[in-house]
Amino acid sequence: MNSWPVGLVFPGQGTQRQGMGEPWRDTPSWDITEEVSLATGEDLAELLLHTPSEELRRTDLAQLTVFTVAVMAHAEAVRRGLLTGPVAACAGHSLGEYAALTAAGALPLADAATLVAARGRAMQAAAQQREGTMGVLVRAPLAEVEQLVGRVREAGAPVWVANVNGPGQIVVSGSPEAIEHISEEASSIGARMIRLQVGGAFHSPYMEPAAEALRIALKNTSFAPRHTPVVANVDAEPYSGDGDWAELGTRQLTSPVQWERSVHTLTGPLGCRRLVEFGHGRTLAGLIRRIVPETEVVSVDSPDALDQLQP
Template sequence: MNRIPVALVFPGQGTQKQGMGEPWRDTPSWSLTEEISAVTGEDLAELLLHTPAERLRRTDLAQLAVFTVAAMAHAEAVRTGALGGPVVACAGHSLGEYAALTAAGALGLRRAAELVAARGRAMREAALAREGTMGVLVAAPLDQVEALVAEIRAEGADVWVANVNAPGQTVVSGSVEGVAETGERAGSIGGRMLRLDVGGAFHSPFMAPAAEALSRELARTAFTPEHLPVVANVDAAPHTDGRVWQRLGVQQLTSPVRWEDSVRALGRLGCRRLVELGPGRTLAGLIRRIDPEAEVVSFDGPAAFAPPVTDR
């Protein structure tokens, strides 16, 4: 078997869907739902099997659901030996950073689940206190998107770059008016806007109250002093010192997710195979846009771990 250096990548909120746990029910990793339920107070089996899509959109519930599926996918990948090589580094998109920290050994599963629950609650409360939204600008160059939102802010509307996902895909976040104005002017920089169905202005200063609340939880979290490299959303740099995550976890809520730079950083670490673990295949699509030569696979269900069927 050709064992090549592997990076594990984990998706974030927005990849949830109704019944997302059904494929995992008969796997050994399903027991993780009981463990996560015990420490968060949420019924993860109910959440993953029966919760209607509209309720699953709720920020705190969506984050727990996605985190749990990512944890199960990682457990099954390890159990079945499906990764195809040694894990060199991990990264996660927004919420996915907590699954990445768990896989890298920086956090135990239980504490990571508690942090995800606290983070989701704090973000939901911040969004309820101050209405906001997000939109994705496609086809426009990043520097021109940054200039446009700066111009709109100077005119008095609240809008910021929230995610730099891939070439030609930048998410903006802020007030309903600020995001709408950005969409109205997108054509002037060669782009167009797709509105996102989200519950708040995430990764913007609107999340400052959530960052303050989460900081208290992170301050009492004992991260492992040394762990596998995790490329952080905030600075797109690899970190192996668990002491940095209290600071980075707080900053992440109000800072842009630098996903394009993060994928390039994984390449510089020697990762030649990127494995997406969790619901959907969103990250695989972004990675192929960032680096068309990258080998990327998505393990989004137990069937992905099954050996190929061969004729006898």
């Protein structure tokens, strides 16, 4: 089994919780918190151990904490020599793309952390300029969600598809009024809406100011000319050094996250027979099981969970 091609996946914002770093505190990989703190000017140990969940909802802090736990979990697996199968590719959901780029060798840790901090600040500032929110439509096909979103937008309420997470789970993003309108109309397509506790209308045109700010940071960052393929959110295509990550990362802020297609890329053309999720929680594993139920998926959300990777 361990000779099968493996894909590594990393979660995005929304998985942060108070004390999320506690399981990793006594591992050698905990030293990563110091490096991320130096690169970003934030006290990651304090954020990961003591900061209340309510405060961690702040976009810039949420992104740093989720990123740091994901790279710690991956680093500990590497340190213990547990990734024995060939790693065919990496992918991350939204923010998780930066952990994927780190694991793939496209970015050094300090550079990736710096970009995550810049991204979080830019998204928070954009959200303060224009109030927005998000919601998940469950049990509805993508085509019907797109039609509903189009009707509401044509009626003057700004709303867009933000994440295509998997069968029957589509995230929409826009103004509070538009999201309320979508919620009221959800039953017309056999769906129901779950509101997301987020600070803005992410992956929509509301993030254009953030995209412009992030573009500058990305352009000033050097990506490795060759690295393990990373499947990009914006088009679900793998890039191994031939991609313009400055452009891909900029587009990601205002474009839908094509997660369902990305998982099919990992398990189809890239041949991944096993997917390993690194980071807090097991959100991606749940989505993957709905997208490709025949594919083995493992969540590494604590040092104890690393035992699942044993040969």
